[in-house]
Amino acid sequence: MSARQVTLAEVAKQAGVSLATASRVLNGSTRQVSEDLSERVLRTAEELGYVPNASAQALARNSSSLVGLVVHDITDPYFSCIAAGVTRVAEAAGLSVVLGTTGRRPEREAELLSTLRAHRARAVVLAGSRTTDRAAQSRLAAEIDAFSEQGGRVACVSQAKLGTDTVVPGNRAGGRALARALTELGHKKFAVLGGPSELVVARDRLAGFKAGLADAGIAPPVVINGAFTRDGGYAAAMELLASKSRSTCVFAVTDVMAMGAMAALRERGVRIPEDISIAGFDDIPTLRDTVPALSTVRLPLEEMGEIAAGLVLDAGGDEARTVRVAGEVVLRASTAHN
Amino acid sequence: MSARQVTLAEVAKQAGVSLATASRVLNGSTRQVSEDLSERVLRTAEELGYVPNASAQALARNSSSLVGLVVHDITDPYFSCIAAGVTRVAEAAGLSVVLGTTGRRPEREAELLSTLRAHRARAVVLAGSRTTDRAAQSRLAAEIDAFSEQGGRVACVSQAKLGTDTVVPGNRAGGRALARALTELGHKKFAVLGGPSELVVARDRLAGFKAGLADAGIAPPVVINGAFTRDGGYAAAMELLASKSRSTCVFAVTDVMAMGAMAALRERGVRIPEDISIAGFDDIPTLRDTVPALSTVRLPLEEMGEIAAGLVLDAGGDEARTVRVAGEVVLRASTAHN
DNA sequence: ACAGCGCTGGAAAGCGCTTTCCCGCCACGC
DNA sequence: GCGTGGCGGGAAAGCGCTTTCCAGCGCTGT
Numbered sequence: 001m002s003a004r005q006v007t008l009a010e011v012a013k014q015a016g017v018s019l020a021t022a023s024r025v026l027n028g029s030t031r032q033v034s035e036d037l038s039e040r041v042l043r044t045a046e047e048l049g050y051v052p053n054a055s056a057q058a059l060a061r062n063s064s065s066l067v068g069l070v071v072h073d074i075t076d077p078y079f080s081c082i083a084a085g086v087t088r089v090a091e092a093a094g095l096s097v098v099l100g101t102t103g104r105r106p107e108r109e110a111e112l113l114s115t116l117r118a119h120r121a122r123a124v125v126l127a128g129s130r131t132t133d134r135a136a137q138s139r140l141a142a143e144i145d146a147f148s149e150q151g152g153r154v155a156c157v158s159q160a161k162l163g164t165d166t167v168v169p170g171n172r173a174g175g176r177a178l179a180r181a182l183t184e185l186g187h188k189k190f191a192v193l194g195g196p197s198e199l200v201v202a203r204d205r206l207a208g209f210k211a212g213l214a215d216a217g218i219a220p221p222v223v224i225n226g227a228f229t230r231d232g233g234y235a236a237a238m239e240l241l242a243s244k245s246r247s248t249c250v251f252a253v254t255d256v257m258a259m260g261a262m263a264a265l266r267e268r269g270v271r272i273p274e275d276i277s278i279a280g281f282d283d284i285p286t287l288r289d290t291v292p293a294l295s296t297v298r299l300p301l302e303e304m305g306e307i308a309a310g311l312v313l314d315a316g317g318d319e320a321r322t323v324r325v326a327g328e329v330v331l332r333a334s335t336a337h338n
Numbered sequence: 339m340s341a342r343q344v345t346l347a348e349v350a351k352q353a354g355v356s357l358a359t360a361s362r363v364l365n366g367s368t369r370q371v372s373e374d375l376s377e378r379v380l381r382t383a384e385e386l387g388y389v390p391n392a393s394a395q396a397l398a399r400n401s402s403s404l405v406g407l408v409v410h411d412i413t414d415p416y417f418s419c420i421a422a423g424v425t426r427v428a429e430a431a432g433l434s435v436v437l438g439t440t441g442r443r444p445e446r447e448a449e450l451l452s453t454l455r456a457h458r459a460r461a462v463v464l465a466g467s468r469t470t471d472r473a474a475q476s477r478l479a480a481e482i483d484a485f486s487e488q489g490g491r492v493a494c495v496s497q498a499k500l501g502t503d504t505v506v507p508g509n510r511a512g513g514r515a516l517a518r519a520l521t522e523l524g525h526k527k528f529a530v531l532g533g534p535s536e537l538v539v540a541r542d543r544l545a546g547f548k549a550g551l552a553d554a555g556i557a558p559p560v561v562i563n564g565a566f567t568r569d570g571g572y573a574a575a576m577e578l579l580a581s582k583s584r585s586t587c588v589f590a591v592t593d594v595m596a597m598g599a600m601a602a603l604r605e606r607g608v609r610i611p612e613d614i615s616i617a618g619f620d621d622i623p624t625l626r627d628t629v630p631a632l633s634t635v636r637l638p639l640e641e642m643g644e645i646a647a648g649l650v651l652d653a654g655g656d657e658a659r660t661v662r663v664a665g666e667v668v669l670r671a672s673t674a675h676n
Numbered sequence: 677a678c679a680g681c682g683c684t685g686g687a688a689a690g691c692g693c694t695t696t697c698c699c700g701c702c703a704c705g706c
Numbered sequence: 707g708c709g710t711g712g713c714g715g716g717a718a719a720g721c722g723c724t725t726t727c728c729a730g731c732g733c734t735g736t
Contacts, residue, residue: 007691061693119434
């Protein structure tokens with residue numbers, strides 16, 4: 001059994017150079033090291049199987065190679081797609097991503113940020129949907145402040161936040177465009193299965209949708225709020241059914257909710273799209289093969305993750321940057337003419 | 339703007355105690371500290387917004403609060419479910435999980451493990467499917483060795499590995515039981531859409547399935563290998579169709595592949611289950627609402643993640659432990675009598 | 677009364693690395 | 707020929723913590 005851990009000091013000794021030289025060779029500082037010493041160090045490091053102690057480096061440099069990623073629920077395809085984008089660019093940059101999940105509890109966001117700060121994470125991307133809960137908000141704001149002050153960068157996806165870089169999907173515009181497309185199909189009576197009212201993502205999509213209906217001179221929709229999940233969609237749809245609303249088209253603010261809603265409708269013998277049309281939002285790749293294919297607003301989820309990671313990694317100015325990504329309405333089999 | 343960072347030393351000074359005392363209070367060592375000192379330290383820490391420097395702690399303690407999680411593709415619901423389980427228990431234990439993705443390249447696994455070692459991760463769970471590639475295997479084995487020797491624990495899900503804790507799903511047994519159930523439906527001619535032949539998970543499921551058919555005295559299935567993804571399933575199904583095989587039932591070794599296959603079949607006008615029955619494996623929650631509902635073998639994915647994390651976190655003996663979790667055949671609408 | 681013990685608090689020695697500073701060396705310019 | 711830089715190398719001072727070791731103190735037991 002070899003030593004518990006190979007340290008730089010051992011490598012240096014073995015190679016017959018000083019600690020400083022070894023360090024300079026193995027991490028490429030600004031300083032030059034002569035060819036042969038450099039060679040020797042590299043070789044012994046290789047032989048000994050040296051792996052730098054990331055904690056020690058982080059401590060000495062006062063900055064780690066960690067990038068935070070906080071999501072509500074990694075199981076939700078919306079988040080896992082974003083996560084894929086973030087990890088791809090982080091790993092390409094030689095960084096490790098630490099994944100935090102909030103389980104949809106807003107307080108957790110601040111806690112996680114604090115942990116990330118403890119780790120001196122170089123950056124963090126917040127993919128959670130912003131809530132309107134004041135207390136959680138200000139606690140989070142404080143953490144974000146602390147985090148940046150300590151030299152970390154933070155980017156948000158889909159939630160503008162005090163001076164952080166942000167990638168904002170066109171939630172409002174997408175909702176509006178979707179409404180327009182749906183009214184063009186001839187629908188006049190709409191219902192929307194909204195997310196919890198404190199999530200701005202849900203609210204933006206809803207607001208956009210309403211605006212779109214208004215554009216077309218259509219009466220505002222019945223809206224039923226539910227959890228931002230498959231079950232939430234299911235429950236909301238059940239409630240809708242119970243309400244005897246005569247809507248011909250329902251918009252679920254999320255593909256995942258739409259799936260739940262479709263399940264509920266099917267269960268009740270409502271045919272899609274013959275009896276009722278349904279549309280979602282996000283265009284989750286995993287869900288593209290469902291029957292009937294779900295009409296939705298496509299968001300380039302992975303790309304959004306990549307952009308966010310990109311923002312947060314390239315030092316950038318002190319200005320908070322905002323990248324907008326557009327949603328694209330795609331009408332498929334779940335919506336029919338009326 | 340406050341100080342760049344609040345250190346333990348500042349807290350100690352402010353509270354009028356020694357560094358040692360402050361440390362003891364703020365992390366709960368074995369040593370006792372009197373009530374009032376303790377109180378004072380806690381209060382000043384609170385006031386100053388002290389957050390311990392995780393790197394420094396890791397360095398001093400020679401062990402960090404990081405847990406590694408290595409998956410192929412976080413976008414794949416199979417992995418994201420496992421990830422959810424792992425993060426849940428890790429976070430409950432006050433640890434942070436660093437997520438590594440291999441993009442299905444076996445070499446990446448070893449690289450990630452090395453990074454994790456650099457971070458002195460306390461443990462890591464390898465959720466990738468084992469490949470049969472010799473070189474990658476031995477490189478990985480070496481990394482696992484190095485990692486454990488350095489004091490880290492490693493657990494694998496679904497791949498027994500040199501003396502690591504493992505949670506093994508009943509791939510073989512599940513495949514076999516599924517085959518039996520399917521033959522009981524009256525099917526006599528089977529096809530299986532296998533994963534890449536070097537993945538043992540795929541091979542085990544296939545082997546079990548073949549055994550099940552043999553049990554029932556049914557001829558071995560046509561097998562077509564494809565990538566372990568939706569597109570792989572799609573392509574394999576297309577190939578199957580082209581081959582003019584007269585199978586009445588196809589088993590895709592993965593739900594995700596089954597989704598792709600179903601898309602292909604539908605596209606070709608093949609009705610499910612009237613013309614052909616299809617079954618998958620995993621019972622991905624996100625896919626449960628598809629129509630027709632997919633027959634499959636249910637695996638408690640999140641629970642598997644939890645178990646793996648549990649194994650790897652509770653120190654355990656030196657013995658490599660193995661936890662088997664059974665798959666449960668669930669027949670739904672995608673398979674019909676023949 | 678005193679040795680011995682248990683207990684709390686503090687000084688200080690690391691943990692493995694980075695980086696500043698300094699030193700000696702060489703090439704140059706005057 | 708000697709001061710001046712520039713340059714490659716090493717010594718050593720941290721980075722922020724943990725933990726050992728020691729000092730002091732109040733007890734108990736004989």
